Amino acid sequence: MRIARFALFRTRVTPLEAFHVVILRVGSRYSVNMTPVTLEREAFVLRPPSSGDIDAITEACQDPMLLHWVPLPxxxxxxxxxEFVPQVTDAGWRNGTACTWVIERAGELAGMISLNDIDxxxxxxxxxxxxxxxxxxxxxxxxxxxxDFAFAPEPHGLGLSRVEWRAHTGNRATAAVAQRLGFTFEGIARSAGVIRGQRRDEWMAGLLSTDDRSPADWHL
Structure with a gap:
């Protein structure tokens, strides 16, 4: 599992009244100032992390499997x-480069999910x-x-054209999720990832806003 700058993370999106986007032209690049968004579903809620999640995040990050695949201290x-909550997740929303959510299920922290390197x-x-x-x-x-949120047109989403997925080779559980989400396998980036000083190859996959998101066999 790969989460950029993680220093420690078939329902359709309905219109999001709380989401506001301001596009500012800066040379050839766009900067997006985002108000944090909560995505509610029947079985879970995706919400920005808060100080109340610190203990649950700490506990989850003791898991040996998570430590094996994610570049955690x-x-x-x-x-x-x-440190992660204000300096990484809050900053990402504030400067428009990342959206990070806690996955809350039955009142518990079930995981985390993020969109990173938004540009x-x-x-x-x-x-x-x-x-x-x-x-x-x-x-x-x-x-x-x-x-759904990533590809939804503004002002109901980010209006992205492409989302990329990467994971260290061998992380089949994470790959299975990306495959079910409809990502197309695009190859191996040799020695592209680093965990605690050790370089690793990474699987790469991509999803376009125009893709139908049907799962396909990756033949890994």
Missing amino acids: VPYTRAHAA QGSASIGYWAARSHRRTGTVTAAGQAVL
């Missing part, structure tokens, strides 16, 4: 989570699930909601 402490109509997606919420379909459903 080891040991992961409460101080890391306390010129593209972004990358990252996600992880807390141990007790894996194999429940929650992350896949959350991904569908986030992609």
Whole structure:
């Protein structure tokens, strides 16, 4: 699972009255100032992280499987989570480069999902699930909601043209989610990822706003 700057993360999106976008021309680049958005579904809620999530994030990030695939500090402490919420997630919303959500299910933190590196109509997606919420379909459903939001035209979404997915080779659980979301496998980026000083190859996949999002066999 890959979440950019993660220093510690088939329902349709309805119109989002709380979402406001201001496009500012800066050379050849666009800057987006975003008000944090909450996406509500029957089974879960996607909402921006808050200080009330720090303990749950800290607990989830003790999981050996998560530590194996995500470039987290080891040991992961409460101080890391306390820094992550304001300095990474809040800043991403504020400067328009990233949207990060807690996946809340039955009152618990079920995982996190984010759109990162938002620029010129593209972004990358990252996600992880807390141990007790894996194999429940929650992350896949959350991904569908986030992609609906990513591709929805302004002012109801980001109006993106492309979302990219990457994960370290061998991370089949995360790859299975991306495959179910309709991503097209695009190849291997050699030695493109780093976890605790060790370089790793990465699988790459992409999804366009014009794709039908039907799952396809990746033949991994």
